[in-house]
Structures are given as C-alpha cells and as structure tokens.
Amino acid sequence: MPSLSEVTAALDALWPPERAEQWDAVGTVCGDPDAPVARVLFAVDPVQEIVDEAVSLGADLLVTHHPLYLRGTTTVAASHFKGRAVHTLIRNDIALHVAHTNADTADPGVSDALAGALDLRVVGPLVPDPTDPAGRRGLGRICELDHPVPLRELAAHAAKRLPATAQGIRAAGDPDASVRRIAVSGGSGDSLFDAVRAAGVDAFLTADLRHHPVSEATQQTPLGLLDAAHWATEWPWCELAAAQLDEISDRHGWDLRVHVSTTVTDPWTAHAASAHSEPGAADHAGPSGDLHPSAIHDSSGAPN
Numbered sequence: 001m002p003s004l005s006e007v008t009a010a011l012d013a014l015w016p017p018e019r020a021e022q023w024d025a026v027g028t029v030c031g032d033p034d035a036p037v038a039r040v041l042f043a044v045d046p047v048q049e050i051v052d053e054a055v056s057l058g059a060d061l062l063v064t065h066h067p068l069y070l071r072g073t074t075t076v077a078a079s080h081f082k083g084r085a086v087h088t089l090i091r092n093d094i095a096l097h098v099a100h101t102n103a104d105t106a107d108p109g110v111s112d113a114l115a116g117a118l119d120l121r122v123v124g125p126l127v128p129d130p131t132d133p134a135g136r137r138g139l140g141r142i143c144e145l146d147h148p149v150p151l152r153e154l155a156a157h158a159a160k161r162l163p164a165t166a167q168g169i170r171a172a173g174d175p176d177a178s179v180r181r182i183a184v185s186g187g188s189g190d191s192l193f194d195a196v197r198a199a200g201v202d203a204f205l206t207a208d209l210r211h212h213p214v215s216e217a218t219q220q221t222p223l224g225l226l227d228a229a230h231w232a233t234e235w236p237w238c239e240l241a242a243a244q245l246d247e248i249s250d251r252h253g254w255d256l257r258v259h260v261s262t263t264v265t266d267p268w269t270a271h272a273a274s275a276h277s278e279p280g281a282a283d284h285a286g287p288s289g290d291l292h293p294s295a296i297h298d299s300s301g302a303p304n
C-alpha cells in the first residue's frame with residue numbers, strides 16, 4: 001500500500017505545482033506524508049458534503065480541483081465551515097490534496113476532459129503555455145466538429161453530456177448560427193474573450209459568463225457563447241484524473257480504490273425557466289406570462 005507522499009508525488013508529476021498560477025493555493029492541505037493510502041475520492045469542491053462523503057466511503061485521500069483556502073487563513077477552528085472540514089478530515093485520517101490551475105493547463109487537463117465529455121476533437125490550447133515546446137499545454141482548448149452544428153443544437157448536446165445542474169446551459173448569439181470550430185474552457189472563462197476572438201472560432205463554451213462581457217463579445221463579432229454551470233464544466237476532469245491515477249496504481253501495483261464523487265456541489269440549486277424559453281419559442285420571443293406589461297396595466301385600472 002503506498003504512502004500519502006508516494007501518491008501525492010505521482011499527482012504532482014501529472015500536475016506539477018510549480019505550473020500553478022502565482023495566486024493559486026495547490027498541493028496538500030492536510031495529511032500525514034507517511035500515512036498509508038488505499039482509497040481515493042476525486043471531487044470538484046472541498047465542501048462539507050464532499051468531506052462527509054469521503055468519510056462514509058472510508059477514503060484516505062480526497063483530491064479536489066478547488067482549493068479549500070485560496071487566500072490563506074489564520075485559523076482552522078471548527079466554528080468556521082472551512083475549519084470544520086479540516087477537523088472532519090483530520091479526525092478521520094483523510095488527507096486533502098488540491099490540483100487547480102496546474103490541472104487547468106496540464107496535458108491532458110481540465111478543458112481536455114470538458115471537450116472529451118462533449119466528443120469534441122481538440123486541435124490545441126486556446127492560450128498556449130509558452131514554456132511547452134510541444135504546444136499542447138495551456139488554458140482552454142480549441143476544438144473542431146466533423147460537421148457544422150447550429151448553436152442551439154450544441155447547447156442541447158452540452159446539456160445532455162455534462163452532468164445535470166439546476167442552471168443547465170445558456171446560449172448567447174444567434175441560436176441558428178452554424179458552429180464548426182469551438183473553444184472550451186472549464187470554469188470561469190470570461191477573461192479569455194480576446195484569445196477566443198483571436199482564435200477565430202464560431203463559439204465558446206465556458207462558465208460564469210456575465211451580461212456586459214457577453215453583450216460586448218456578441219456585438220463585436222458573430223460569436224456564439226455557451227454558459228454552463230461552473231461545477232459541470234470541471235467535473236469531467238475528476239473522471240479523467242481518476243483514470244490517470246488508476247493507471248498509475250496499476251503500473252506500481254498499488255491496488256488503489258479510486259472513486260469520483262457524483263454529488264452536485266454547484267451552488268445554484270433551482271432554476272425557473274421563463275415562459276418563452278422553450279426550444280423554438282425564441283422566434284416568438286416577447287413579453288408574455290404574468291408580467292406582460294398590458295396585463296399589468298389592465299389589472300391596475302388606474303395609474304399608481
């Protein structure tokens with residue numbers, strides 16, 4: 001049975017911590033380097049539900065994409081929700097290890113897993129890492145489809161292939177525009193619009209898109225945008241990472257039991273679709289339902 005330090009050395013070889021962004025906080029958060037590891041759980045978020053899941057599973061190591069303490073801390077008191085997670089982990093002999101921006105830019109990395117979940121053919125990184133002579137590492141991926149597909153169909157495809165969330169997939173731009181080349185970036189990608197434009201793609205799939213960047217991006221060029229739940233765009237990486245660790249375990253004869261959490265930890269928990277948001281209804285988009293302006297005037301009877 002390998003020790004924690006042997007397993008984290010293998011993880012660091014996949015996602016070297018020195019390749020993480022300066023502001024990031026990756027690596028081992030808690031755990032005894034000499035402790036034996038038999039069972040590993042991969043998840044996106046180091047939240048209490050996931051920590052509890054690691055306990056029920058009897059995991060010795062929890063590997064998450066998001067850091068527990070991105071900005072550092074001066075306390076791990078259990079009176080704080082993050083400290084409670086640390087207490088639960090240590091009390092149950094579970095180590096926590098984080099691979100964040102070092103996994104984003106890796107080859108294969110988070111966006112390769114996202115492209116793979118959608119069966120998209122990756123042709124290269126969206127923002128290449130200049131230190132990679134092979135030109136394969138970097139942020140986001142540019143992908144090609146075998147046949148052009150309307151943006152709305154691509155949105156439906158993404159909704160079907162990515163794990164279900166309350167948010168689903170939102171699209172911006174002409175729903176009937178044809179997409180042949182698409183950029184994808186797991187997690188928050190609205191800082192990548194310049195690279196997306198420079199790549200000359202027809203569409204961009206990412207998460208956490210906001211009104212003004214989207215409005216400006218779609219006004220500047222005929223670009224389709226697909227906005228998925230942040231968690232859903234990064235979850236496919238857990239499956240990829242688990243498969244990578246499984247392969248390492250086989251090679252070393254470690255006999256690790258490697259699991260992927262399917263618990264949805266996206267913070268958005270409900271979504272109410274507008275009356276005109278059904279597929280195809282966009283052609284007749286306009287005020288409808290209870291908030292129709294004329295309905296409001298009709299019912300009020302007098303100005304207020």
Ligand SMILES: [Zn+2]
Pocket residue numbers: 066186187188230234
């Ligand atoms: Zn993320």
